[in-house]
Amino acid sequence: QVQLQESGPGLVKPSQTLSLTCTVSGGSISSSGYYWSWIRQHPGKGLEWIGYIYYSGSTYYNPSLKSRLTISVDTSKNQFSLKLSSVTAADTAVYYCARADCSGGGCHSDYWGQGTLVLVSS
Amino acid sequence: SYELTQPPSVSVSPGQTASITCSGDKLGDKHACWYQQKPGQSPVLVIYQDTKRPSGIPERFSGSNSGNTATLTISGTQAMDEADYYCQAWDSRTVVFGGGTKLTVL
Numbered sequence: 309q310v311q312l313q314e315s316g317p318g319l320v321k322p323s324q325t326l327s328l329t330c331t332v333s334g335g336s337i338s339s340s341g342y343y344w345s346w347i348r349q350h351p352g353k354g355l356e357w358i359g360y361i362y363y364s365g366s367t368y369y370n371p372s373l374k375s376r377l378t379i380s381v382d383t384s385k386n387q388f389s390l391k392l393s394s395v396t397a398a399d400t401a402v403y404y405c406a407r408a409d410c411s412g413g414g415c416h417s418d419y420w421g422q423g424t425l426v427l428v429s430s
Numbered sequence: 431s432y433e434l435t436q437p438p439s440v441s442v443s444p445g446q447t448a449s450i451t452c453s454g455d456k457l458g459d460k461h462a463c464w465y466q467q468k469p470g471q472s473p474v475l476v477i478y479q480d481t482k483r484p485s486g487i488p489e490r491f492s493g494s495n496s497g498n499t500a501t502l503t504i505s506g507t508q509a510m511d512e513a514d515y516y517c518q519a520w521d522s523r524t525v526v527f528g529g530g531t532k533l534t535v536l
Contacts, residue, residue, distance in 0.1 A: 355465075
């Protein structure tokens with residue numbers, strides 16, 4: 309059973325960089341056909357895709373966040389990470405990491421972390 | 431950019447059939463999936479590749495996708511099915527979510 313766990317600061321100051329890590333257990337991050345995703349949800353709102361990364365390092369980002377976003381992978385630790393720079397209060401959200409199965413047509417997220425709330429405030 | 435449109439809310443009586451739609455340009459040419467999210471919980475995949483159910487998802491959940499509309503159908507809706515439902519598609523290597531539909535069972 310694949311499990312994902314987000315970790316990182318729950319409070320970030322405006323203009324600083326939000327950094328989160330997702331640790332994958334019960335499966336290898338280097339498995340073929342899976343992309344490793346970040347998704348966020350503003351309080352009381354819907355889901356917003358942030359981006360994903362393949363174990364090889366290939367990345368795909370939400371165009372609206374691309375200029376501030378970096379997603380990286382560390383296969384030796386079975387982890388992937390998110391960095392979002394120049395944050396504002398609008399980046400306050402619950403951040404989820406998830407595994408996206410893109411092996412059979414389209415992509416769907418079959419395993420999700422529990423989510424972590426990040427508050428942007430001074 | 432690609433957009434998916436869902437009704438904000440749908441109501442259904444217990445035991446009846448609930449249908450939640452998701453509209454997008456030529457959505458039927460893409461693969462749609464659906465997630466269920468209950469308050470304070472992470473989303474759960476209930477339908478993928480238009481019609482497939484993950485292991486552990488009850489048979490009362492089914493999906494279809496044709497033309498510009500994907501539909502999630504819940505037959506014999508139960509109180510436990512009350513939740514937010516999100517459709518999702520994959521377009522040009524990016525993931526797109528619908529705005530979500532709140533399903534009320536009353």
